[in-house]
Amino acid sequence: MQSHILSIILFTPLLGALVLLFVPSDNKQAIRWIANIFAFGGFLISLPLVPLFWAQRFEVTPTHFKFLEGTPNNWIPSIGAGYNLGIDGISFLLIMLTTLLGWISILSSWTAIETRMKEYYVWFLVLQTGMLGVFMALDFFLFFVFWEAMLVPMYLLIGIWGGSRKLYAAIKFFLYTLLGSVLMLLGILFLYFHHHTVTGVFTFGIPELYKTAPLIPFNYAIWLFVAFFVGFAIKVPIFPFHTWLPDAHAEAPTAASVILAGVLLKMGTYGFVRFSLPFFPAVVSHPRVQKWMIGLSIVAIIYGALVSLMQKDMKKLVAYSSVSQLGFCTLGIFALNSMGLTGSVLQQVNHGISTGALFLIVGILYERRHTSEISEFGGISNVMPVYATIAMIMFLSSMGLPLLNGFVGEFTILQGAFTANWRWAAWAAPGVVLAAAYLLWLYQRVFFGTVTNPKNEKLHDLTPREVLTFAPLIVMALWIGLYPKPFFQILEQPVNQIVQTLHDNANTSAAGSNAVNPNIVNPNAAAPKASN
């Protein structure tokens, strides 16, 4: 008997969008309520997944995926594509993050969006389904459909409800990400055809492709890796591919920024973990490739942080800080040990929580003043004390203060990087210091001192609805910061599985890629060390 919980979670937002289509567009109150009910409902429906998944977090299944849905080839038998869903610990955490942030960002739009409200909520709910589908799909065709279909609502959210340069930002976002995904499409088609030449079967099933993809000869696999890399690197974004991000963030409405930073960027890192590593183990563990990846990550960490320091606009500052923080995530991934991977996935969740909250914080000021220029503000803590407190907590969480979530993720990543090569950790560590610098400086300029701008004297503090949008994020930040053990347990099995694949294939193909660094695939690294 198959459980259909994943499908239910997946299609609840889409159902909401369909219902909204039948509400007359001038009945704004009804539209708000219905959208929020479905968004909150989508979150509530995903909650039962937590105990269910927790109960089987160590259970071994043949494909290492759980809550499997659908039979192979049940969608388009002629080409071997199926409606197959399934999750493991990594996708579980990201799905929970998505449903939570989806609800919060829709709630935060309550008063922010007044024009073309119906379309806004419809597209937002469609986007939610698309994002969930990416994390759930176990079929490459299905995955690609969600991966691309999701771009359309995001493009519209930026382009219709964005800021002054919205058209430019929306088109840039769409073109950049499409360029990445079409190259990935070619990679997918190659894997699909390769599977056929090896086994005689045409299938897009990801578990099946896991078996044949590592057999691709190195000189082809490197190009496939590049094709996938471009797709994911643009999404993350990794350093030279990041230029769309500040524009998109600066112009997007607050809620879209939250989703963009909180979930969309994670699809890139998720892609690396889910596809690049297990599909091309010989390529990623090739020392030169690994050095390039680590190098790009370190450049992103430092560059993103330095650029953040210089920003005059809060939204752009937070956007560049994302480049820096996701540099940590890719650093953890390409450390290629279980410490780094675990830390990376955890940091992805942390980044979703902290940066999502930071965008909400900026959005609150933007809604009141319609600007996010730092120089417009100052002394806000005098007029909005509750707001200033919440902002402090989230700033500290984002910069990685111990007892809050950011610390756990970054520390684990640095530990993993250190295990692989201490120099990598040494180069990345200044990123943590710089993060503290740009965030605290921002906080000082906006919140401390006296109110210098008369327009800021009458700002009203947070409404209960706005506090409600922050509450779950603060709870999660404290939880991960104080007691991260459950998260490590959830990630243990899938991460070890990936490290195992890397280990196996690096051994068998060691002849092809000579001189594999023994540290890279050291299974002992899986055991947490007391201290370094």
Add this chain to the structure above:
Amino acid sequence: MLPIVELAIFALGILLIDLMIPREWKWINAVGAFVGVLFAALCVWQIQSTLPPRGLTGFYNSLLVDRFAIYFWYLFLAGAAVAILNSGHYLDVEDEHHGEYYVLILLSVAGMMCMAAGIDVVLIFIGLELMAISTYVLVGFLRRDRRSNEAALKYMLLGAFSSGILAYGLSLFYGLAGGTNLGQIARAMSGQNPHNPVVVIALLTTMTGLLFKIAAIPFHQWAPDAYEGAPTSVTGFISVSVKAASWAMLLRILLYGLWPLRSVYTPVMVVVAIATMTGANFAALTQSNTKRLLAYSSIAHVGYMLLAFVAMGTSQVGSPGFLDGFKGILIYLLVYTFMNLGAFAVITSLRQRNVIGDELDDMAGLYRRAPVEAALMLLFLISLAGIPPAAGFLGKYYIFLSLIESGHYGLASLGVIYSVFGLYYYLRIANAMLMRAPMETARLPVSLGMRCAVGVTALATIVIGVYPEPFIRGVNWSLGIAQAPHVAAVVK
């Protein structure tokens, strides 16, 4: 054979009825034409249900009604049906509501059917001319509009010229093979040295004619002008059905008749495909007229289909690359029929008494003036850009798959990068439509027929995209014969 005869009878019938009915009853012509198309579809369905696997031949082996032909017949009829639905209101607005319009559409469909089913170059040529002459008149149907007249003249001159070149090439093949049947030509060519100068000249002239008809660069100049000047309802029709018919003719001649010469024509096709994608995508970037923009976009689509043809030409018959390339072309034509007709139907609805409605600016703020049309136009644009879950993705999927399977990684990369270019100019329409303020706020009056046209094409676009299985099966069925081009040799 029956559907062709039946369409011709309906066409003549409408011509007679048109004389008898008063001006305000002209819609009867549209109904008559629509019934004629439905009736023809019924005939096709009847032929299909009794069709032997190898097909039926007729008219002294000049006509081969096989599954390949049936597939295209359905495609032409679907295109014509949507075009007829779309025309009534437009012709009223233009004040050119004449029965001849529908007569010409039906006659051109009859011509197309001959092109898809012909295996004798003479019959193919007759079909081509029947179609071409009907469409020349259709393009110039707005007698009082200078643009329409100019477009028709250009289209006719260049069209006649290319038909001449095609006829010249085919006549050389007749001389080489001693017969006009494609099977005969195929047998004669398999014995020939493909680099024999006469063969090469014959091949190149034939290809020039064929590439002209599908509007591939460098033989594309007629298309933007003809598309822009033609009545919008006709533009939709010629951009899909005429193109599909030309593709059917190209596939028949190059795959059935001249397959032994593939080592000569495939390299040419590579160059043409690259030139077509490059030229069309760059030209489309700067267009400010939506009809012209979509004209260049349709040329770009021809470029993608030519890529699939290259994949076929360089693979063994029956290998995955060959089959998926063939399927790719057929599926592409299917989805292209619906999405492009849909896009043109939306543009047609912008035509009003005092607004021509084919500039990009006329699209501004469409979301407010006609929200449903704007949303569906977005669907068509996404589909044209090849983004799932819209149908256009399926065509792109097969084309790039066939390129990967036949090892053309460079061409595949080039193709996908151009499809990103494509997205840019489609987004320009979407931006105007959804993100710019409307210039006038009055709601757009949209007739019932247009609503049906837009609705049907949108439904097809989304259904083919979300559940393509039956359509892929349909294409597989139609290729049951066509996948072995040497089958033409079976025909005596």
